[in-house]
Amino acid sequence: MNRPAPGGARPTIRDIARLAGVSKASASYALNDLPGVSAATRERVLAAARELGWRPSAAARSLSNARAHAVGLAVARDVELLGEEPYYMRLVAGMEGVLATESVSLLMTVVPDETAAVGVLHRWWAERRVDGVVLTDLLVDDPRLELVTGLGVPCVVRAGADEELPGGGAGTVAVSVEDEREPLAQVVAHLLERGHRRLARVSGPSGFRHTRRRDRAWREVTAAALGAEQEVVVADYTARGGLEATRALLARPHPPTAVVYDNDVMAATVVAERRALGVRVPEDLAVVAGEDSILCRLADPAITALRRDVVTDGAGSARLLLDLLAGRAPRSLRLEPRELVVRASCGGALTPPAAASPARR
Amino acid sequence: MNRPAPGGARPTIRDIARLAGVSKASASYALNDLPGVSAATRERVLAAARELGWRPSAAARSLSNARAHAVGLAVARDVELLGEEPYYMRLVAGMEGVLATESVSLLMTVVPDETAAVGVLHRWWAERRVDGVVLTDLLVDDPRLELVTGLGVPCVVRAGADEELPGGGAGTVAVSVEDEREPLAQVVAHLLERGHRRLARVSGPSGFRHTRRRDRAWREVTAAALGAEQEVVVADYTARGGLEATRALLARPHPPTAVVYDNDVMAATVVAERRALGVRVPEDLAVVAGEDSILCRLADPAITALRRDVVTDGAGSARLLLDLLAGRAPRSLRLEPRELVVRASCGGALTPPAAASPARR
DNA sequence: CTGAAAGCGCTTACAG
DNA sequence: CTGAAAGCGCTTACAG
DSSP: OOOOOGGGOOOOHHHHHHHHTSOHHHHHHHHTTOSSSOHHHHHHHHHHHHHHTOOOOHHHHHHHHOOOSEEEEEEESOHHHHHTOTHHHHHHHHHHHHHHHTTOEEEEEEESSHHHHHHHHHHHHHTTOOSEEEOOSOBTTOHHHHHHHHHTOOEEEEEOTTOOOTTTTTSSEEEEEOOOHHHHHHHHHHHHHTTOOOEEEEEOOTTBHHHHHHHHHHHHHHHHHHSSOOEEEEOOSSHHHHHHHHHHHHTSSSOOSEEEESSHHHHHHHHHTHHHHTOOTTTTOEEEESSOSHHHHHSSSOOEEEEOOHHHHHHHHHHHHHHHHHTOOOSEEEOOOOEEEOOGGGOSOSSSGGGOOOOOO | OOOOOGGGOOOOHHHHHHHHTSOHHHHHHHHTTOSSSOHHHHHHHHHHHHHHTOOOOHHHHHHHHOOOSEEEEEEESOHHHHHTOTHHHHHHHHHHHHHHHTTOEEEEEEESSHHHHHHHHHHHHHTTOOSEEEOOSOBTTOHHHHHHHHHTOOEEEEEOTTOOOTTTTTSSEEEEEOOOHHHHHHHHHHHHHTTOOOEEEEEOOTTBHHHHHHHHHHHHHHHHHHSSOOEEEEOOSSHHHHHHHHHHHHTSSSOOSEEEESSHHHHHHHHHTHHHHTOOTTTTOEEEESSOSHHHHHSSSOOEEEEOOHHHHHHHHHHHHHHHHHTOOOSEEEOOOOEEEOOGGGOSOSSSGGGOOOOOO
């Protein structure tokens, strides 16, 4: 049936037109399911295409219809940190799922920082390799966003509902709306139930917009729940950074009894190094991780964490981008808020402290 | 200086030819650094290109020179497992580094299995989206390899020095040669020094070629070192699978005192669940992980592991593929063998058992 | 409903 | 060293 030519001699639309006995134009119409050909002709053309295993040349299509049929994902992050983040592979998997339905390819690059990403994005756009891009980990002042809005590159970013973005609404930027308040409220309620009254948070770098969003949510949520905003120490997602921040917190006159970490590496490191830090978990210190991964499950005690469905988020971003490209865009999409997964790292009630950690099987 | 046109009106070679006062052909020659234009003309053309911020349209170039200027990476693995593997992001980062030097883009897809990957690869090739591909985690009987050799798609795979591959040598398959013997010999020597005499290995799925290579190396190395081949239990890289395999081993009449795991998830899970398994680590059971990641560092005790430089491996694969595409291929590249990183999970000497685990700070 | 023709933006022999 | 021309494989008005 399907007998692809051996050795790279791939058929062209001309071959299928000839085989079907029609002009190239008619073949093209039939192949693209456009009006202007009879049902019989369409069927013959489709059969010929199947017969020869024909697929349109991406380059030829791109050249004539001025679309790349590809989108880009430029991940700007240190490779060492990246390896510890399940996030991106899951995002890619989610995006792929919907991109494939419209035969759109995904170009990917991994570069150390945002400036390098700008270079890649510029090149992709100038060479017409992509029709749009997805940007992750947006900075407060992000050179990628400047480039992209300056050039008019359709793009999808994640942001808060009330966050200002250049070209808001009229532009080419679509937004996956993320809510940080609800998940943090859940975390705080969970800790309050267990008797904690002094909380702290160890955040990611303050340059990230999502860090700022969490900052704001944290202030509001803790003020509402405890009558006073609880402390935040800025760190950098690394094991060492999380450890230092925690040491600083524990050295306070009135140290927190529970700490929420913006990612899982910092939380898991603190749990692993609890003896060096001079605390028991959860008896002296309850730990919550802001991202859930295998690190939280394998820690001992296992770590209570906020989980999100990154694959679905990725699918949503891709859908948003495709809509934007097709001009049929709802300009934003509300993401499911992250959800609290309770494990052993916050223990039972704080008092009596003798209650110890729940049994682990 | 560089003033890209706003709103997507990107300049073409025609614009730069006009600005430089030459023909499109001369402009093309100058831009591609080919002979046939005077130094003065070349300089004027280049200046014009810079002035307009011109970059060649990838589609147009591809159409005329029949090259996609892109390569593909099709990762075939369950998304859940994938998130736990730092491997792929590092591979991408490494590949990107060298691909960028020749303005070659990377297409990426994440699909659940090899059959799905075949579909994507076929589409990429038929649509002329890629000039070649990198295949990872080759199966003993891999449909991707069949497709790729059948179609004549240039590709790079990882294999053993003595491994048979279709189209060997004359074909389009280049090989990153991996040696499993040396690293496993190091592991076994390390365990022997500590007094272990009954070893076992929990492997990944036997369908993978790298599993087979490790099987062979394991048999040879253990036979040579201990006078008898040591046992292997096949698992699937998952936490649950590793746990079950370990339980089976511990139930033996003469259970092993040291187990080598083909990845880090299984090793880290066993360490985390040691109490449920009824063993102390390292006193009763020494643990070695076949891949090194943050999981090994955060485990308690931290896990001795085989580490490799995936970024460099990725760069090597990309280089190999570019060479293959340019017809200047040395058909294989020897990868650095993985290297043993000693941590606490194998303890000191096995006897006396009272020696306990080394202090951790 | 169908065919002949121009065009997308490059590259590449082929003459001057 | 330089220019005019054809061609890569599609799509898309434009006539029949």
